[in-house]
Amino acid sequence: MPCLAQRCVCVLSPELSAHPLLSPAGYALPLVVCPLDSKGPHVSRVEMTQLVMPSDANALGTTFGGKILQWIDMAGGVAARRHAGGPAVTASIDSVHFDHPIQLGDVVVLRAQVNRAWRSSMEVGVRVERETGPDSTRHHAVRAYLTFVALDEHGRPRAVAPVEPATEEDQRRYDQADERRRQRLAVRR
Numbered sequence: 001m002p003c004l005a006q007r008c009v010c011v012l013s014p015e016l017s018a019h020p021l022l023s024p025a026g027y028a029l030p031l032v033v034c035p036l037d038s039k040g041p042h043v044s045r046v047e048m049t050q051l052v053m054p055s056d057a058n059a060l061g062t063t064f065g066g067k068i069l070q071w072i073d074m075a076g077g078v079a080a081r082r083h084a085g086g087p088a089v090t091a092s093i094d095s096v097h098f099d100h101p102i103q104l105g106d107v108v109v110l111r112a113q114v115n116r117a118w119r120s121s122m123e124v125g126v127r128v129e130r131e132t133g134p135d136s137t138r139h140h141a142v143r144a145y146l147t148f149v150a151l152d153e154h155g156r157p158r159a160v161a162p163v164e165p166a167t168e169e170d171q172r173r174y175d176q177a178d179e180r181r182r183q184r185l186a187v188r189r
């Protein structure tokens, strides 16, 4: 039975269909929460901390780009999973900018959140900072955008909830995400 929002395929049990909050046609009234109701970026927000060990760095003591990418993918994947409420795979990683080096012994803080969601795909923005000095001052190091796709139990793309921006910053990320999606899909295949 379709939900009123028509963004998902809610299947209502016979008991729920007979509930007084449902219309005679069986459509859920607004008081019944649709699983695809929008979610704020705070739902998906992730903060992950790593310590750069000798095996993570090259002979100059600079952290390997591939190691930072691994951490970015992991933090982004958790954010996507939180928003989707289930498994999600990395479809693409674009716009990775290694703005400043991260050194052996640094504490690395990764912050990720879902900026915008379309049908089954989500753009996740990740910012990476390094903590240095006795007062653990944070310095910006790397930023990246990734796209994750939510999967159903058969491994097929599954619809996810839209993102509802909560702050001006969230709104800016949300607005810019559409243009980034257009560009990344233009070079997809």
Ligand SMILES: CC(C)(COP(=O)(O)OP(=O)(O)OC[C@H]1O[C@@H](n2cnc3c(N)ncnc32)[C@H](O)[C@@H]1OP(=O)(O)O)[C@@H](O)C(=O)NCCC(=O)NCCS
Pocket (backbone or CB within 6 Å): 088, 089, 090, 091, 092, 117, 118, 119, 120, 121, 122, 147, 149, 157, 184, 185, 188
């Ligand atoms: C990502 C994947 C599920 C997409 O499957 P698909 O059959 O191509 O699906 P579709 O063409 O129906 O696209 C599904 C969604 O993914 C998006 N998508 C697919 N490829 C994409 C790419 N390279 N970049 C950004 N988005 C992409 C589509 O735009 C669509 O988004 P929407 O539903 O929000 O409109 C599939 O390509 C896959 O499984 N890739 C391997 C993933 C993987 O192994 N990752 C590493 C380990 S996690």
